[in-house]
Amino acid sequence: MPGRIIKWIDQRFPLTSFVKHELTDYPTPRNLSYWWNFGFLAGVVLMLQVVTGIFLAMHYRADISLSFDSIQHIMREVNYGWLLRYMHATGASAFFFVIFVHMARTLYYGSYRAPRELLWWTGQGLLLLLMATAFMGYLLPWGQMSYWGATVITNLFQATPFFGDQIVIWLRGDYTVGDATLTRFFALHYLFPFIIIGAVVIHLVALHTVKSSNPSGIDLAAKDNIPFHPYFTIKDLYGLGWFLIVYSVFVFFLPDSLIEPANNIPANPMQTPNHIVPEWYFLPFYAILRSVPNLVGGVVAMGLSVMMFAFMPFLDRSRIPGGAHYRPIFKIQFYLFLLDMLVLGYVGYTPPTNQTLLIGQIATLCYFGSFLLIPFISRIEERWLVRRGLPPAVIALMESEALTIEQRRLKHRRRGEQA
Amino acid sequence: MTENESPANTGRRNFLIKATTAVGGVGVAAACVPFVASMNPSSDVLAKAVTEVDLSGITPGGVRTVAWQGKPVFIVHRTPEEIQASTATNGVIDPEPDSQRVQKPEWLVVVGVCTHMGCVPNKEGPGWTCHCHGSQYDDSGRVTRGPAPKNLEVPPYHFVADNKIIIGKA
Structure with a gap:
C-alpha cells in the first residue's frame, strides 16, 4: 500500500527522485570533519526558534504597558512558559554560536573561494537577517536593556546623509522608541524567520549546485564521495546530541547567564542605565562602533566590519588550495583574527575608559588590517611556499585548476569571436 | 520573428x-x-508634541526633567555662578554662545538626549555626563568632551507667563 501511494505521488510530483538526489544519494566528501556539522545545527536551531517563538507569541502582548508584565506572566503562570522563554532566549545565543563556528570553519578551510562565492554571499545575507531578527526580538521584553539597545541602534540611522532625523522618526514611528516601535518590531520579528527560511532554501540550492567543500580543499574525484545518507545523517545526528547537551545545560541550569540583569527592570525612557551593553554576539561590532570618535565614521566602520566577510573571495587571491591547511601564514592570521575578535568583545563589554578606548582602536585597526592585508600576505606566502616546494598532490591540483581556468577563458573568447 | x-x-x-x-x-x-x-508617527503621537511646564517649584540650582514627545527635557534653574561660567566660554566641540541657547539666562531648557547615541546624560558636578560612551556637557548643555558631535538640542519653547513655558512651539 505505501509503495502504491508513493508511486501515485511520483507520477505527479518528483518526490522519490528529489529525496534520492538531494538527500539519500547526495554525494558528500568522505573526509568531512565535525566542523561541517554546524550548518545542519544552524538549521535545527532555526526550527527551535520558530517553534518556541510561535508558542511564546500566543501569550505575549506587544503593548508598552503590557509587554513587560506579559513576560512575567509567561514565566510564572503559563504552563511551561518558563521553558519556552528560556529555550527561545538561549536559542538566540546558540544560533549565533553555531553560525560563528560555521563562518570560522569556512574562513579556515577557504570554503568561500571559487566556485563557492555565491554560497558564501547568501550566507552573508543570512547573517544580516539573523542580526536584524535578534535585534528586534530583544526589544520585545521591554526591559531597560531592550529599550536603550533599540534607542542606540535606531539612532545610528541618524548618520544617513540629509534625511537622518526623519529616518530615525520613521523607523520608530514616534519621537522616541515607543508603542509604535514595539508593535512593528514584533510584527517584523515574527516575519523575518520566514524570510530566513526562504534564504536558507537559496543557500541550500547553491550548496547542492557546488557541493560541500572538504578539509583538504581539493575537489575530490567521484570515488571519494559517499552518499549523504546514512553516513552524514548519522554524523549530523551525533553532533546534534552533543549540541543538545550543552544547550540543555544552559536552558535548565544557567538560563540567566545570557540575560542582562538590567533587562529585568521595566523600560524607563527618562533614565539610561549607567552601563549599557549589547548581547554578547554583537560585542565585537559594538566595540568597533565605539572605537571611532565620530558618529558617522563609527556607523560606517561597524557596517563595514560585518560586511568585510563578503569581500573574502576578492581579498584572498592565493592559488594554494585547502585554506589554512596548506598555508602556515594564513593559519597564523586566522588565529590572530579570532584573538582580535575576543579582544574586541572584551572592549565592547567594559565601560569606556581611555585605556579600553585605546585597546579598542588598536583592535579595530587589526580587525580591518587582517582583511585588507590578505591580498599582499597571501601573494607573498604563495611565492614562498612554491619556492619551498609544495606536496606533489597540491602542485598537480594547482596545474589542473590553472588549466580549467585557461579553458574557460578560451571558451569565453571563442564565444566572443562568434558573436 | x-x-x-x-x-x-x-x-x-x-x-x-x-x-x-x-x-x-x-x-x-x-x-x-x-x-x-x-x-x-500617527496623529495621536503628533498630538503629544506640546508640553506645558510650571516652573515655580524649581529652586535656583535645581533641575526638573519633564517628558516632551516622550523625550526627557532638562529644565535648569541656573545660579548666577553657573550663568557666569556658561557665558565665559563658547564651548569647544560645537561652539555656540550661551545667550543663543537660553531665552532667560536663569532658565536653561535642553532636550536630555545625548547627541551621540541617544542615551540620557546624568547630572554630575557642573553639567552632565553620558555614561553610554563618556560624552560630557557643560551647564549650557554644550558638549565639552566627545564622542558626541553636537550640543544638547534646545527645543522650541516660549514663556507664556513668568513661571510657565510651553515646549514644542517657539
Whole structure:
C-alpha cells in the first residue's frame, strides 16, 4: 500500500527522485570533519526558534504597558512558559554560536573561494537577517536593556546623509522608541524567520549546485564521495546530541547567564542605565562602533566590519588550495583574527575608559588590517611556499585548476569571436 | 520573428516596453507610499508634541526633567555662578554662545538626549555626563568632551507667563 501511494505521488510530483538526489544519494566528501556539522545545527536551531517563538507569541502582548508584565506572566503562570522563554532566549545565543563556528570553519578551510562565492554571499545575507531578527526580538521584553539597545541602534540611522532625523522618526514611528516601535518590531520579528527560511532554501540550492567543500580543499574525484545518507545523517545526528547537551545545560541550569540583569527592570525612557551593553554576539561590532570618535565614521566602520566577510573571495587571491591547511601564514592570521575578535568583545563589554578606548582602536585597526592585508600576505606566502616546494598532490591540483581556468577563458573568447 | 519586420517596428516595440515598464514602476512606487507613510508617527503621537511646564517649584540650582514627545527635557534653574561660567566660554566641540541657547539666562531648557547615541546624560558636578560612551556637557548643555558631535538640542519653547513655558512651539 505505501509503495502504491508513493508511486501515485511520483507520477505527479518528483518526490522519490528529489529525496534520492538531494538527500539519500547526495554525494558528500568522505573526509568531512565535525566542523561541517554546524550548518545542519544552524538549521535545527532555526526550527527551535520558530517553534518556541510561535508558542511564546500566543501569550505575549506587544503593548508598552503590557509587554513587560506579559513576560512575567509567561514565566510564572503559563504552563511551561518558563521553558519556552528560556529555550527561545538561549536559542538566540546558540544560533549565533553555531553560525560563528560555521563562518570560522569556512574562513579556515577557504570554503568561500571559487566556485563557492555565491554560497558564501547568501550566507552573508543570512547573517544580516539573523542580526536584524535578534535585534528586534530583544526589544520585545521591554526591559531597560531592550529599550536603550533599540534607542542606540535606531539612532545610528541618524548618520544617513540629509534625511537622518526623519529616518530615525520613521523607523520608530514616534519621537522616541515607543508603542509604535514595539508593535512593528514584533510584527517584523515574527516575519523575518520566514524570510530566513526562504534564504536558507537559496543557500541550500547553491550548496547542492557546488557541493560541500572538504578539509583538504581539493575537489575530490567521484570515488571519494559517499552518499549523504546514512553516513552524514548519522554524523549530523551525533553532533546534534552533543549540541543538545550543552544547550540543555544552559536552558535548565544557567538560563540567566545570557540575560542582562538590567533587562529585568521595566523600560524607563527618562533614565539610561549607567552601563549599557549589547548581547554578547554583537560585542565585537559594538566595540568597533565605539572605537571611532565620530558618529558617522563609527556607523560606517561597524557596517563595514560585518560586511568585510563578503569581500573574502576578492581579498584572498592565493592559488594554494585547502585554506589554512596548506598555508602556515594564513593559519597564523586566522588565529590572530579570532584573538582580535575576543579582544574586541572584551572592549565592547567594559565601560569606556581611555585605556579600553585605546585597546579598542588598536583592535579595530587589526580587525580591518587582517582583511585588507590578505591580498599582499597571501601573494607573498604563495611565492614562498612554491619556492619551498609544495606536496606533489597540491602542485598537480594547482596545474589542473590553472588549466580549467585557461579553458574557460578560451571558451569565453571563442564565444566572443562568434558573436 | 520574421525577416520582413522593419527596424522601425522594433523601435516602436522597444519604446512600448520601456513606457510600460516606466508606468508600471511609477504605479508600484505610488502604491508603496501609503505603506511607508503608515510607519511615520500617527496623529495621536503628533498630538503629544506640546508640553506645558510650571516652573515655580524649581529652586535656583535645581533641575526638573519633564517628558516632551516622550523625550526627557532638562529644565535648569541656573545660579548666577553657573550663568557666569556658561557665558565665559563658547564651548569647544560645537561652539555656540550661551545667550543663543537660553531665552532667560536663569532658565536653561535642553532636550536630555545625548547627541551621540541617544542615551540620557546624568547630572554630575557642573553639567552632565553620558555614561553610554563618556560624552560630557557643560551647564549650557554644550558638549565639552566627545564622542558626541553636537550640543544638547534646545527645543522650541516660549514663556507664556513668568513661571510657565510651553515646549514644542517657539
